Amino acid sequence: MNKISKALIFGFILILIDFITKLFFVNKYVPITDFLYISTVINTGTITGILQNWNLFFIILSLGIIGLLIYTYKKEEKLRTGLNLVIAGAIGNLTSRLIYSGVIDFIYLYPFGTFNLADIFIDLGILICIYKTIR
Numbered sequence: 001m002n003k004i005s006k007a008l009i010f011g012f013i014l015i016l017i018d019f020i021t022k023l024f025f026v027n028k029y030v031p032i033t034d035f036l037y038i039s040t041v042i043n044t045g046t047i048t049g050i051l052q053n054w055n056l057f058f059i060i061l062s063l064g065i066i067g068l069l070i071y072t073y074k075k076e077e078k079l080r081t082g083l084n085l086v087i088a089g090a091i092g093n094l095t096s097r098l099i100y101s102g103v104i105d106f107i108y109l110y111p112f113g114t115f116n117l118a119d120i121f122i123d124l125g126i127l128i129c130i131y132k133t134i135r
Contacts (some may be wrong), residue, residue: 018092085125092118
């Protein structure tokens with residue numbers, strides 16, 4: 001199995017995990033601590049809920065960004081691990097937008113707000129890309 005096949009399988013597993021967790025935590029409230037709990041929010045905007053009800057715009061934007069990331073993935077071998085995480089996260093949130101007309105967020109962490117695993121994949125992937133670019 002070549003590197004691209006392994007990356008596709010890894011990306012698919014991340015998307016699947018994100019999707020399953022979003023389904024599992026819909027309409028659940030699970031307090032963990034005073035600053036961390038599980039509570040579902042459907043976000044029709046972007047980070048921290050700004051630009052609410054711009055779902056169609058973010059669907060189109062996501063498709064363009066995913067295309068650009070795939071193009072970059074093919075060209076930049078050293079960034080592939082990080083890009084794989086970002087692409088999987090973007091596809092995970094795009095899938096939510098297409099099915100639920102918004103992104104399902106369920107992890108509340110004060111003071112950062114509510115997010116999901118796809119958001120974590122994106123953030124981690126960006127950090128890896130920055131690290132690999134600087135190094």
